[in-house]
Amino acid sequence: MSDYLDGLNDIQRQAVTTIEGPVMVIAGPGSGKTRVLTYRIAHLLEKGIPPWSILALTFTNKAAREMKERISTVVGDRARSVWAGTFHSIFARILRYEAEHIGYPGNFTIYDTQDSKSVLSNIIRENNLDSKVYSVNGIRSRISSCKYNLISPKAYIDNPQYLQEDRERKQPHFQKIYKAYMARCRRAGAMDFDDLLYQMFILLHKNPGNVAQKYRDKFKYLMVDEFQDTNYLQYQIIRKLVNWEGSPRNVCIVGDDAQSIYAFRGATIQNILDFQENYPNVKVFKLEQNYRSTSHIVEAANDVISNNRRQIQKKIWTDKGEGDQIKVIQAVTDTEEGKRVADQILEQKTRYHLQNKDIAILYRTNAQSRSFEESLRQHNIRYKVFGGLSFYQRKEIKDILGYLRMIVNPNDEEALRRVINYPKRAIGKTTIDKVSRMADQANISMWDLCKNVHQTGLSARPTNAIKGFVKLIERFQAMQSTKDAYELAMLAAKESGLLKLLGEDKTIEGMNRMENAQGLLDGIKIFVDSDEDFGEDIEGDRSLAAYLQSIALLTDQDTQDDTDDHVTLMSVHAAKGLEFPSVFVVGLEEDLFPSFMSKNTTDELDEERRLFYVAITRAERFLTISYAKSRYRFGQIRYNETSRFLDEIATRNMAMSTPFSKSGRSAQPYGSSSGKGVNYAKYAAPKKKKKTYNPNTPVDPRFKAINAKELSVGQQIEHFRFGNGTIKSIEGATGNEFATIKFDDGGEKRIVLRFAKFKV
DNA sequence: CTCCTACGCCTTTTT
DNA sequence: GGCGTAGGAG
Numbered sequence: 001m002s003d004y005l006d007g008l009n010d011i012q013r014q015a016v017t018t019i020e021g022p023v024m025v026i027a028g029p030g031s032g033k034t035r036v037l038t039y040r041i042a043h044l045l046e047k048g049i050p051p052w053s054i055l056a057l058t059f060t061n062k063a064a065r066e067m068k069e070r071i072s073t074v075v076g077d078r079a080r081s082v083w084a085g086t087f088h089s090i091f092a093r094i095l096r097y098e099a100e101h102i103g104y105p106g107n108f109t110i111y112d113t114q115d116s117k118s119v120l121s122n123i124i125r126e127n128n129l130d131s132k133v134y135s136v137n138g139i140r141s142r143i144s145s146c147k148y149n150l151i152s153p154k155a156y157i158d159n160p161q162y163l164q165e166d167r168e169r170k171q172p173h174f175q176k177i178y179k180a181y182m183a184r185c186r187r188a189g190a191m192d193f194d195d196l197l198y199q200m201f202i203l204l205h206k207n208p209g210n211v212a213q214k215y216r217d218k219f220k221y222l223m224v225d226e227f228q229d230t231n232y233l234q235y236q237i238i239r240k241l242v243n244w245e246g247s248p249r250n251v252c253i254v255g256d257d258a259q260s261i262y263a264f265r266g267a268t269i270q271n272i273l274d275f276q277e278n279y280p281n282v283k284v285f286k287l288e289q290n291y292r293s294t295s296h297i298v299e300a301a302n303d304v305i306s307n308n309r310r311q312i313q314k315k316i317w318t319d320k321g322e323g324d325q326i327k328v329i330q331a332v333t334d335t336e337e338g339k340r341v342a343d344q345i346l347e348q349k350t351r352y353h354l355q356n357k358d359i360a361i362l363y364r365t366n367a368q369s370r371s372f373e374e375s376l377r378q379h380n381i382r383y384k385v386f387g388g389l390s391f392y393q394r395k396e397i398k399d400i401l402g403y404l405r406m407i408v409n410p411n412d413e414e415a416l417r418r419v420i421n422y423p424k425r426a427i428g429k430t431t432i433d434k435v436s437r438m439a440d441q442a443n444i445s446m447w448d449l450c451k452n453v454h455q456t457g458l459s460a461r462p463t464n465a466i467k468g469f470v471k472l473i474e475r476f477q478a479m480q481s482t483k484d485a486y487e488l489a490m491l492a493a494k495e496s497g498l499l500k501l502l503g504e505d506k507t508i509e510g511m512n513r514m515e516n517a518q519g520l521l522d523g524i525k526i527f528v529d530s531d532e533d534f535g536e537d538i539e540g541d542r543s544l545a546a547y548l549q550s551i552a553l554l555t556d557q558d559t560q561d562d563t564d565d566h567v568t569l570m571s572v573h574a575a576k577g578l579e580f581p582s583v584f585v586v587g588l589e590e591d592l593f594p595s596f597m598s599k600n601t602t603d604e605l606d607e608e609r610r611l612f613y614v615a616i617t618r619a620e621r622f623l624t625i626s627y628a629k630s631r632y633r634f635g636q637i638r639y640n641e642t643s644r645f646l647d648e649i650a651t652r653n654m655a656m657s658t659p660f661s662k663s664g665r666s667a668q669p670y671g672s673s674s675g676k677g678v679n680y681a682k683y684a685a686p687k688k689k690k691k692t693y694n695p696n697t698p699v700d701p702r703f704k705a706i707n708a709k710e711l712s713v714g715q716q717i718e719h720f721r722f723g724n725g726t727i728k729s730i731e732g733a734t735g736n737e738f739a740t741i742k743f744d745d746g747g748e749k750r751i752v753l754r755f756a757k758f759k760v
Numbered sequence: 761c762t763c764c765t766a767c768g769c770c771t772t773t774t775t
Numbered sequence: 776g777g778c779g780t781a782g783g784a785g
Contacts, residue, residue, distance in 0.1 A: 059775070088775050113774085131780095137770090193775050264773065365772055367776090387774090421761095428761045461761090553775065573773045595772050611773080634771065635776040763785080769778080 004039055004074050008032075015285040016040045019047065019221070022242075022279035023252040024272075028316040029301070029617035030292025030579065033254055037225060038067050040252065041082060042074040044221055051081035055219040055241075058086055059226045061554065063577060067225075083219070087234055088193060089553045091200040094215070095191070096549070101208040102199055107409050107545045109190040110552035114393065115414040116140060116192045122417075123180045126437060129173055143178050147194040148233045148266040150201065153179040187445050188413040197233050204240040216244055226576075227255035227275070231266030235274065249279065257312050258305050261573060261611045263603070269310070290316050290617075292579050294323025296653040297616060297623050304648045305613045308606045325655035326616075327624040328646070334587075334631035338371035341584050341626055342379040345567065348582055348622060356382050358581040360568040362615050364593040368586065369569050376567060386570040390555050396502060396513040397520050401548070403492040407476045408545045411445040420450075420469055423497040427469065431462040472496065485544040486525045493521065572615040583619035585612070588627040589640035612645045717760055 005013055012032055015025045016039045027033035037056070044054055058064045064085045072079035083090060092110065099106040111119070120136045120143075146156060156162050157175045166174045185192060191199060204212045222242055224230065230238075242251045257269050276282055290298050298318045305311070329344065331337035341361065348354050361372050366388045376383045391397060399422060405415035421427040438456055439449040449456065453466045476492050483491070493499045502514045527550065528542050568580065587593055594608035616623055625646065630639045711717075715727045 061775090086775065132769095135770095196775085261773075262775095265775080367771080424762080426761065430761085555775075571773060592772095597772055607773095632776075761785105763783100765781105765783085767779105767781080769780095771777095 004042060008035070008039065009289065011285050011287055012036050012039075015287070016043050018283055018285075019044055020248065020250060022249050022275075022282040024227075024275060024282050024284045025252065025254040025287065026284065026312055026314060027254055027256050027287040028290060028314060029256070029259065029614070030290040030318075031287035031316070032291060033225075033256075033287065034063075034067065034070070034577075036287070037223060037254055038070040039074065040223065041067070041071050041079075041084075045071075045075045045078055045082075049221060051078045052083065053218060053220040054082045054084075054223070055090070055221070056082060056084040056223040057090060057225065057238075058084070059229055060577070061086055061089065063225060064089075086553065087230075087237075088196045091196045091237075092191075092549070092553065095196065095199055095203065098203055098211055101211055102203055102206075104186070104191070104199070105189045105409065105411075107189070109188065109405055109409050109412040109415070109548075110196070111185065111190045111192045111414060112393070112552075113140075113193070114398070115190070118414055118417070119181060119184055120177065122436065123177055123184065126433065126440070127173070127176070127180075129177075133170060134173070134177065139174065139177055142174065143181060144194050145266060146178060147198040148231045150198075150233060150236065153182050184413065187411065187439075187443070189409050189411045189445075190414070194233075197237065201233060201237050201240065204237065212240065212244075216241060216247065220248070220250060222251045224251070224253045225255075226259075227253035228257050228260035228269060228272060229255070229262040229267045230271050231268060232271070233266070235271045239278070243278070251279075258308075258610055259576065259614050261576065261607060261614055263607050272312070286314050288314050288316055290318040291320075292620050293318060293617065293623075294320045294621060296323055296325050297619050300326055300623075300649045300653045301613055301617050303650055303653075304609060304616070304645060307648050308609055309602070324622055326649065326653055327622070327655050329624060329626035330656075331626060331628040332630065334368075334371045334628045335374075337586060337626050337628040337631075338375035339378075341372060341586060341624070342375035342381060344584070344624060345376075345381060345582075346379055352582075352622075354582055356565045356567045359584070360570065360575065360578070360580040360582070360618065361584045361586060362570060362572050362575050362618065363586050364572060364595060364611070365587075366571055368592075372569055372586070381567055382565060383567040383569055386568065387574050391516070391519075392551055392554065394513075394516055396517050399498060400489070400493050400517060400520055401551075403473075403476070403496055403498070404489055404544055404548060406447075406473050407480060407488065407492065408548055410447040410473060410477070413446050416446050416450075419496070420466075423501050425465050425469055427462060427465045431458065431466075434458065435466075480544065484528050485542060485547045486521070486528045488544050489521055489524045493517065572611050575618050576614055579618050579620055581620045582622035582624070583616070584624045584626065585615045586626045587631075588625050588643040588646050589631075590643055591638075591640055592631075592633075593643055593645070609645065609648075711760070715760060 005016065008016060009032075012035065015023065015036050019040070025033070025036060027036065041054055041056060045051060056064070056067060058067065068079050068082065068084050071082065071084075085093075095102070095104070096106050096108070099108060117136050117140060120139055121131070124131055124134045124136070124139070146152075151159075151162075153175065156178060163172070163175065166172050185195065204215070207213075219241060222238065224238060238251065242249055253272075253275060255272065257272055260267060260269050276284075293301075295318050298316055302316055327344070329337070329340050331340055345359055348359070349356075361369075363369065363372075369385050369388070373383065373385065392401070399418060402415040402418040402422075405412045406419060410416070417432060420432065435446055435449055435453075435456075435458075439446045442449065450466050450470050453463050453470070456463070458466075472495070476488065476495075479488060479491065499517065502510070502517055505511070505513065524547055527547050568578075572585075591599070593612065594605055598604035598608050616625075627642055627646070628640075630637055632638075711727060713727050716724065717727060718724050
């Protein structure tokens with residue numbers, strides 16, 4: 001059973017078998033990092049270490065899940081009891097258990113980014129602060145970095161230097177907002193993503209009931225994946241668990257400074273340097289052999305990253321042979337870029353017998369996916385877009401979840417604000433604002449205030465409306481003990497009127513929303529019926545609270561099924577840790593990659609370069625890089641120079657698909673290079689007038705639904721709302737056909753024929 | 761209170 | 776190009 005060690009090279013084996021004391025593994029791309037991590041855990045288990053005393057922290061659920069799966073193929077079922085999960089989910093689990101120690105309810109809500117922003121904008125508005133001076137995004141990231149640096153609102157206010165800086169920045173009230181934000185979250189029984197880390201630290205630091213020792217005794221072996229992406233706060237938590245009198249300090253960190261791409265959310269390479277200082281007896285293993293890519297790719301990666309300043313010395317090498325050169329595609333427009341990438345994909349598929357799932361398109365920003373989606377669709381290539389809005393962030397989903405959150409934790413203010421007047425109950429903005437202010441003054445939650453609405457002096461109409469709402473929620477709550485999560489969710493969705501409202505919208509988008517809502521309910525049913533671990537194994541608990549917990553930290557990528565064969569489209573960030581036989585890195589233009597947001601300092605630029613390094617090292621056999629000389633951005637055509645990163649790859653590793661000169665970077669075919677300060681308004685697309693539609697207008701009876709069989713492509717029709725148009729296509733299952741219609745005003749719409757009102 | 765329109769904003773990456 | 780919000784009318 002110890003033959004699993006045979007599949008490792010010398011250094012890997014040492015990293016796996018050195019289990020006592022601090023260990024640092026510097027793992028280049030494709031060097032078998034996950035292997036080392038999983039075999040190390042397997043090895044611990046083989047040595048008789050109980051699985052529940054092993055804590056493995058990762059950054060994504062996916063990484064954690066994969067790790068567990070791979071451990072179980074080596075050691076079987078024991079793997080299930082290993083504590084492997086993301087920082088956020090593991091800490092959430094502990095915090096729920098220890099909630100009383102930090103003055104939170106055990107069923108606390110986790111606020112996502114939307115929720116946090118909404119809390120902040122409410123605070124800013126209610127305090128009559130200028131939302132331009134106090135931008136929600138700016139404030140949020142400042143609060144975030146306060147938490148990362150363990151600066152409490154109190155510590156902030158007590159520090160004259162911070163206050164001075166705020167005055168200079170013209171944001172003297174920041175400290176007030178920070179304090180109010182924390183207070184509101186607490187009153188709502190809610191934690192944001194950062195709180196899960198922050199409160200975990202507080203718990204260990206203040207150590208009520210000696211709780212810290214409990215977890216120190218429990219977790220005898222600690223492993224941290226992607227250590228280069230940890231921030232100060234995360235590292236301090238690790239230290240709390242590992243650095244104590246008499247601790248064996250069994251901590252193993254795995255990472256690669258060259259792949260650090262999360263500085264924007266507080267990650268710092270300083271942690272790696274500090275680690276070596278804090279643990280002088282640390283054993284360091286460098287994994288430098290790349291088992292993933294051919295040498296043109298590895299050489300290019302080495303060349304690119306050598307342009308960065310500070311880094312841990314290492315030389316990544318491969319024995320996979322030269323392989324193909326890196327192909328460069330130059331396009332005139334973003335549309336053409338999409339088309340040529342799709343062409344290239346088709347060619348690779350036929351020539352090298354690649355499947356769709358062997359191929360990935362990686363971009364710097366999610367917004368770039370569009371042109372590729374379009375061209376892939378036209379080429380009939382299956383694809384899947386990862387990232388962007390996750391399922392659980394969609395409005396219709398959050399609306400239903402809002403009701404569910406209210407049932408579990410009615411103090412959850414964001415949930416309350418979301419659903420108190422949706423569907424409409426005649427509780428308007430002014431009323432909600434009043435409720436919020438009064439709750440603030442009384443220092444109670446909005447829910448508690450609503451329960452006592454008769455004492456507030458609000459006028460009769462809103463008072464009664466609020467009473468009705470309170471009754472509705474209380475009725476759901478009362479059924480918590482008798483109904484399971486699915487029954488409860490179904491009931492809430494129906495009786496709140498949400499489902500009915502969704503069902504009334506017969507547009508394609510509306511039907512989609514309805515489908516999503518059904519999908520959510522189905523998901524809850526599956527959750528209830530299943531005995532499987534869901535994300536964060538909350539063993540056996542199938543309650544609504546357990547369901548909400550299980551989905552709070554899920555992202556889009558955790559809900560995908562990878563069964564069908566599709567090309568992968570995702571951001572470079574999302575691609576970290578993945579590999580594909582063929583990778584397209586697209587949009588290699590100045591101001592896009594590197595991003596215009598990150599060109600101010602060398603540090604930022606270095607991070608962009610590491611990001612590019614991550615991108616190209618995802619490729620096993622084929623790497624294609626593309627760029628477009630012009631592209632639509634922010635609604636305008638912009639002309640861009642070729643990315644500087646392209647110049648950092650030696651020509652011997654590249655093959656040009658189009659005539660391309662290294663000096664071509666400065667070519668200015670359109671008379672301008674960077675676009676800075678140039679007015680491109682004349683290139684801007686004409687503004688489309690949005691047609692609006694009043695549902696109360698009676699419809700001319702001549703306009704009616706027409707059976708799909710009587711229609712054909714190319715036919716002219718007149719829609720009662722959108723006017724004249726031409727049918728471009730008819731698709732969909734019998735009875736549910738929809739037509740794509742190009743209207744004469746230039747717009748294109750997909751319309752479900754069953755509900756369409758038009759005439760031929 | 762609700763609906764509608766116009767405008768102004770912003771636009772990186774994610775747990 | 777898309778979104779959320781502010782401001783106006785019913």
